[in-house]
Structures are given as C-alpha cells and as structure tokens.
Amino acid sequence: MEALKTCLLKSSGRNLLISLNRQFSVSSSNNANKVAVMGASGGIGQPLSLLLKQSPLVDHLSLYDIQHTKGVGADLSHIETKAKVQAFVGQEQLHDSLAGANVVVIPAGVPRKPGMTRDDLFNVNATIVADIATAIAKVCPEALVCIISNPVNSTVPIASEIMKKHGVFSPRRILGVTTLDIVRANTFVAELKGLDVTKTSVPVVGGHSGNTIVPLLSQVSPTVQFTQEELEALTKRIQNAGTEVVEAKAGAGSATLSMAYAGARFAFSLLEALNGKQGVVECGYVAAEGLETSYFATPLLFGRQGVEKSLGVGKITDFEQKLIQVAVKELKANIEKGVKFVNEVYNK
Numbered sequence: 001m002e003a004l005k006t007c008l009l010k011s012s013g014r015n016l017l018i019s020l021n022r023q024f025s026v027s028s029s030n031n032a033n034k035v036a037v038m039g040a041s042g043g044i045g046q047p048l049s050l051l052l053k054q055s056p057l058v059d060h061l062s063l064y065d066i067q068h069t070k071g072v073g074a075d076l077s078h079i080e081t082k083a084k085v086q087a088f089v090g091q092e093q094l095h096d097s098l099a100g101a102n103v104v105v106i107p108a109g110v111p112r113k114p115g116m117t118r119d120d121l122f123n124v125n126a127t128i129v130a131d132i133a134t135a136i137a138k139v140c141p142e143a144l145v146c147i148i149s150n151p152v153n154s155t156v157p158i159a160s161e162i163m164k165k166h167g168v169f170s171p172r173r174i175l176g177v178t179t180l181d182i183v184r185a186n187t188f189v190a191e192l193k194g195l196d197v198t199k200t201s202v203p204v205v206g207g208h209s210g211n212t213i214v215p216l217l218s219q220v221s222p223t224v225q226f227t228q229e230e231l232e233a234l235t236k237r238i239q240n241a242g243t244e245v246v247e248a249k250a251g252a253g254s255a256t257l258s259m260a261y262a263g264a265r266f267a268f269s270l271l272e273a274l275n276g277k278q279g280v281v282e283c284g285y286v287a288a289e290g291l292e293t294s295y296f297a298t299p300l301l302f303g304r305q306g307v308e309k310s311l312g313v314g315k316i317t318d319f320e321q322k323l324i325q326v327a328v329k330e331l332k333a334n335i336e337k338g339v340k341f342v343n344e345v346y347n348k
C-alpha cells in the first residue's frame, strides 16, 4: 500500500501541470505523440487543448468538433510551443482528424443542467461517443482513448463494445477519465486537514456519478485521521461536487476548467508512460477483471501500451466496503445500458 501511495503521489501528469505553469523545460522522448481532441470547441475542449498545446509531450495536436474548430485552431496555432495544430470541422473531416493519433481525448457531448443526472445525458451522448469510437476503430485502432463524455459509467462500455464489434478491443486502451474526482478529493481533504495540497493524494474508485464515486479516505497520503462525521461529510461532498458546480453555473453547463486540468493531468501521465517512464499511476475507469463489476475505476499502472494493470482497491474499511456495495448496484445498471445500446439500438 505504501508503494501505491508513493506512486499516486508522484502521479506524473499532476507534477507536469504544476511545473508547466512555471516553465517549459520538461523533457520528452523522441517518440512523436499525436493527440486528438474530439469536442475541441467546447467548454472543456478549449482549455484542455490549450493545456495540451503547452506541453512538450505533444508533437501534434488535432482538434475536431462539429463547429468552430477553425477559429480555435488558428488561435492556438500562434502559441510559441512545439505542438503542431491542425483543425477539423464537421462529420466529413472526422476520419482525417484521427489519422495517426496515438492518444484520443473525448470531451464531446452535452453537459448537465441543474436537476439532471449524468444518466439523463445518455440519449444524446451515447450516439456521439459511439460515432467517434467507430471512427477510431477504423482509423487509429491502436490509439489510447480517454473518455470524458458523460455518463462515463456507460460511455466507456459503449466505446468498448464498438471496438469489439470491429475486432480491435483492448482493455488497455479504453479509459474513462475520473481524474476530476481525485483532484477534488485532494483539494477538499487538504483544505479540511490543513495539508499541502500538492502533496495530498486520495484514491477514488468505483465509477463517475453520485453514489458510484467512492473515495478511499482510509488510504489518504499523508496518513490522516477522520471522525465518522468527517468521513461521511467528505464522502458526500466528493460524490456531489459535480452537482455543486452545475448548480453554481445555474444552467450554463458543468465543470469545464477543473475538468480541463484533470483531463490534461490524465493525458500527460499516459504520454509519459508511452514515452517509457516507469511507475506512472492514475485512477481511471476501465474494463476490470476479478472485481465486482465488469468496469470499475481503480488506481492503474500505465505503461508503453496504456493500462499495464489495475492496482485494485487495496485494504479498505467496512465503511468503504458499504459504499462500494451501493456503487456496484448502480454501476451494473449503467454498464448494462451502455452494452445494450451498442448491441440493440446503435446500428451504424
């Protein structure tokens, strides 16, 4: 467990983001990395593309959306960093936008408004993710796919089923981005306990909606003690943090800036591992074996091929076990819904 904590704390993407704010001297390997952002003109897509454009880990940045990418691309292309920017707009340029990409990040789709659950986005976003996954299966089937579009609990199974249909599925390559839950947990725990937030690390497992978000507060690094009251209040806040932002934005969408940060952190960690860095760990939602549901978020060890292995949930408390039991019921339904959509509804 100590090893896992150390790994999580050293989570590369996070350190890179912190250092990027100060200078651009982060080293990268000779591998050419091409990152495609699908939904690049959106609330998440634009700041995420900016962070990617700043990174020396990115050689080519491909921007795709159904609208406005030409402007976003022209704007970003003037920044004095090495990533070459290309912009693609509209369905007819979807395949071109993916050519040669080894990492694809997907924040395409509609966000929540107050009163909605993430599952309420399913009807619109399921088809968007399935269409993009179909194009990935045809154009860059070996790419690592980072899915931000909600409901993540279902969109990851959707993308995976599409890959299976095309005979190119690998559980190493389809990843649901739950990093914002970890980022929030780190912030809230550090605030409550007066810790240095840059050295605080909280694993979050399960899925990415309400009760399926399970922070493992017994595994916080550095070790801290919580009262039962604190445990319950913190868990609730972490689980509802997305809704906190949706309500504060009052109809203007959901988290975008913190999600762009989290998405960049996740992508940087993957890119570092692709470039050969050892011991890179991030939590993520992937197809799981030996866990209670067929997809589950855990700390993941990244390697040159994407997910090297799941590090599991480790030793958990009775309180956390109960949270997982609640999560599993909802997760199973979310997964089933995604699988059914591809196999019974989606027919492209």
Ligand SMILES: NC(=O)C1=CN([C@@H]2O[C@H](COP(=O)(O)OP(=O)(O)OC[C@H]3O[C@@H](n4cnc5c(N)ncnc54)[C@H](O)[C@@H]3O)[C@@H](O)[C@H]2O)C=CC1
Pocket: 038, 039, 040, 041, 042, 043, 044, 045, 064, 065, 066, 067, 107, 108, 109, 110, 111, 112, 121, 125, 128, 131, 147, 148, 149, 150, 151, 152, 177, 178, 179, 180, 181, 208, 253, 254, 255, 256, 259
């Ligand atoms: N995984 C996570 O932790 C988080 C996930 N999200 C999710 O991310 C998604 C995007 O959120 P925002 O950027 O705020 O929404 P937004 O509405 O600002 O941007 C979405 C973008 O997707 C584009 N788009 C729509 N259909 C498309 C298609 N078929 N192909 C390519 N692009 C398409 C739109 O033109 C728009 O530019 C939502 O589903 C939201 O729920 C948001 C925050 C956190």
Ligand SMILES: O=C([O-])CC(=O)C(=O)O
Pocket: 111, 112, 118, 150, 180, 241, 242, 243, 245, 246, 254, 255
């Ligand atoms: O809450 C939402 O709809 C967006 C999201 O997933 C998050 O902020 O965690």
